[in-house]
Amino acid sequence: MVIMEQIDKRLMNWASILDDATRAQAIATSRMPFIFPHLALMPDAHLGKGATVGSVIPTLGAIMPAAVGVDIGCGMIAVRTQYRGAELPADRDALHAAISAAVPLSAGKYNTSITPTAEPRIAELAELAGADQAGEVSPNWRLQLGSLGSGNHFLEVSLDEADQVWLFLHSGSRGVGNKLAVKHIGIAQEQCRRRFVRLPDRDLAYLVEGEPEFEAYLQALRWAQRFAYLNREEMMDRVVGAFERWHGPVQRLESVNCHHNYTEQETHFGKLVWLSRKGAISARAGEAGLIPGSMGTASHVVTGKGNRLSLCSSPHGAGRNYSRTAARKRFSRADLDNRMAGIAWGRSNAFLDEHPDAYKDIDVVMRDAAELVDIRHTLRQIVNVKGD
DSSP: OOOOEEEETTEEEOOSSOOHHHHHHHHHHHTSTTBOSOEEEEEEEEOOSSSOEEEEEEESSEEOHHHHOSSTTOEEEEEEEEEEGGGSOSOHHHHHHHHHHHSOOSTTOOOSSOOTTHHHHHHHHHHSTTHHHHHHHOTTHHHHTTOOOSTTOEEEEEEOTTOEEEEEEEEOSHHHHHHHHHHHHHHHHHHHHHTTOOOSSGGGOOEETTSHHHHHHHHHHHHHHHHHHHHHHHHHHHHHHHHHHHTOOOOOOEEEEEESEEEEEEEETTEEEEEEEESEEEOOTTOEEEEOOSTTSEEEEEEEOOOTTTTSEEEOSOOBSSOHHHHHHHOOHHHHHHHTTTSBOOOOGGGGGGOGGGBOOHHHHHHHTTTTEEEEEEEEEEEEEEOO
């Protein structure tokens, strides 16, 4: 079991794989004056925009929008079904095609119309504070609900250690969430310039609690987090529908839906803080969570241990080892084909930057997280659907 490393009084680290640049970035963030009690670095930590991806950042009286991230509310949803892998038809490519047809894939790909299942979700979002901001930055946000996006977002069918079939997906608040984040990162930077605040990184710019700019961001943040949650629910409904058309009715025996890019008020070490998890999930004692691996590797259904020093948090995935550009140069299509043997996938050069070795070894990440979560299920993909 990995023992937590206390880098200094303001930075606790659970990552055994940690490059110098990521360590330096986390140290810089941890020294912002409003951090309390310390920043917690998760096992999947890697370099991010302003703040490290895989960090848990508690603040008093301020929020750094870039430390939440630009995909506000990004996270996972998984459903355990009644089926066993041995019961499924052999033609998994047909299931891949059915799922791909049911959910718009890739950046900028949205719905052409609003589905009946999306209607009540859109109605809820339209009534929430923050909907006016969403409409200003992205007038077509309604058509974005139920779409996947690109990069490491995915839709998967997996089998657990007992051959039970799980439906699993990863996505967030799509274009509307990104535009809201970029808008408020810019406002935070302007606020810091106006105050003559010297920052170690301009993307650590912050908004001060009690000021109108803070309240406007909080509205946008909460709206985008709810959009992301409902977006995953909508996509899961469509994945279930595609599976049912391919094989048969689905019983949802268990469902888990969790954010890993978000901010909530929580009490830690005796104080109410704004807790930003940027690439981390909540892992309170007994709480269910989801930690995916990279394309072609294992994912995990976990239960939190409520580790106090980690601020009741755990990693959100494997974490990148190589940038997308570096991965494209380093890995070959032939090797990716070999790594994805036995899995129905998109079979495209567009996914070279998602090669499993572009990420940390998920087994190492989970060993590092032994103090943070218990593994309930280990899932292996049989179908992987991604946007290019």
